[in-house]
Amino acid sequence: MATGGDITAGQAGLWETHHHHDTISTRTFGFWLYMLSDAMIFAGLFAAYVVLDHGYNAAGGPMGAALVHPGSAYAQTLAVFTSVLAYGGVMVALKRGSRGGVLAGLLVAAALGAVFLGLEVHDFIALFQAGIVPQRSGYLSAFFALVMTHGIHMAFGLIWMLTMFFQVAAQGFTDKTVYRLLNLKVFWHFQAVIWVLVFTFVYMRGVL
Amino acid sequence: MVHDSHDPLHHPEVQLASGWGYVAAFVVATGLMAGVLFIATHPGLVHPAMAAAAGAAAVAVLAQLVFLFQLNFSRTQVWTTVSFLLILPLFVIAVGLTMWMFHALDARTMLMGLMR
Numbered sequence: 001m002a003t004g005g006d007i008t009a010g011q012a013g014l015w016e017t018h019h020h021h022d023t024i025s026t027r028t029f030g031f032w033l034y035m036l037s038d039a040m041i042f043a044g045l046f047a048a049y050v051v052l053d054h055g056y057n058a059a060g061g062p063m064g065a066a067l068v069h070p071g072s073a074y075a076q077t078l079a080v081f082t083s084v085l086a087y088g089g090v091m092v093a094l095k096r097g098s099r100g101g102v103l104a105g106l107l108v109a110a111a112l113g114a115v116f117l118g119l120e121v122h123d124f125i126a127l128f129q130a131g132i133v134p135q136r137s138g139y140l141s142a143f144f145a146l147v148m149t150h151g152i153h154m155a156f157g158l159i160w161m162l163t164m165f166f167q168v169a170a171q172g173f174t175d176k177t178v179y180r181l182l183n184l185k186v187f188w189h190f191q192a193v194i195w196v197l198v199f200t201f202v203y204m205r206g207v208l
Numbered sequence: 209m210v211h212d213s214h215d216p217l218h219h220p221e222v223q224l225a226s227g228w229g230y231v232a233a234f235v236v237a238t239g240l241m242a243g244v245l246f247i248a249t250h251p252g253l254v255h256p257a258m259a260a261a262a263g264a265a266a267v268a269v270l271a272q273l274v275f276l277f278q279l280n281f282s283r284t285q286v287w288t289t290v291s292f293l294l295i296l297p298l299f300v301i302a303v304g305l306t307m308w309m310f311h312a313l314d315a316r317t318m319l320m321g322l323m324r
Contacts, residue, residue, distance in 0.1 A: 024221065025219075025220075025221065028221055029287060033291060036291060036292065039299060040299065043298075043299045043303050044302065046303050047302060047303045050303065051306060054314075073245075074241065074245050077241050078238065081234055081237055082234070084234070085230055085231070085233075085234040088227065088233075088234075088276070091222075091225035091230070092225050092226075092227045092230070094217065094222055095217070095222055095223060095225040097217050173217055174216065175216045177216075178216035178217070178222060179216075182221055182222070186277070189272065189276040192237065192276065193273070196268045196269050197265065197269070199241055200244050200265035201262070204244050204261055207248040208247075208257055208258055
């Protein structure tokens with residue numbers, strides 16, 4: 001085996017003559033792997049919900065159709081999807097180098113995300129006032145754990161968007177702001193995928 | 209995972225952005241979720257209703273993966289796509305095996321099984 005000094009002298013030059021380190025790709029791929037592990041958290045929550053989605057686990061309490069109005073659930077769907085579309089606008093503006101477009105897109109996406117959270121909180125408050133709370137039954141624990149975990153992700157996404165708004169406004173498009181915008185894209189689009197599953201297998205399955 | 213430009217806006221992942229792709233994902237997912245809503249509120253019209261709704265959800269997710277995440281086997285996206293394909297079975301196994309195990313448990317030991 002060669003000595004450490006030989007390796008440093010011989011290989012540093014080789015490395016430097018080929019490529020500079022791609023910070024953006026490294027960090028976006030690392031964040032993508034993190035989001036895949038986040039998906040496994042949702043896998044656990046969906047599994048728990050499906051297991052507990054039985055009248056026996058409701059302990060005489062409400063289930064499915066009693067928890068959500070289908071129209072309200074679809075309104076939340078539209079809010080999530082339009083917010084994701086607006087963030088797509090952020091990506092298109094970034095590609096064109098338009099700082100104003102990125103800032104406007106971030107504000108629109110955040111506003112629509114806030115609409116989603118407002119609708120969800122409104123529904124939850126109505127449920128709580130009716131005595132439908134997470135500790136009421138195993139079924140409700142699983143229901144609220146799953147839906148609220150998605151809601152907390154959405155709230156975190158809003159904070160991230162507002163942070164990016166000020167960072168892009170102050171710093172423009174640097175390596176750091178660009179990879180953070182790309183990571184936020186993955187995070188925000190991931191919420192739309194999870195929402196398709198929540199809407200179909202929690203809300204609409206409960207209505208059926 | 210490498211590129212030679214120092215302008216972050218020229219990065220291949222930035223250049224992946226596609227307005228038409230984002231619109232396509234929005235239209236497909238919104239339309240299919242409207243279909244799921246219709247199926248749920250008119251369960252007698254489509255049979256079996258839950259299978260139809262699950263199929264619509266699967267297509268919507270697929271459209272989002274292709275148009276939003278732009279999963280494909282291009283040089284830029286190949287490892288993103290491969291890592292997703294490797295974790296997808298884990299997701300299905302985690303949910304599917306849990307359902308199967310508790311189904312077996314319910315049928316043999318729980319009060320639910322005795323009630324059937």
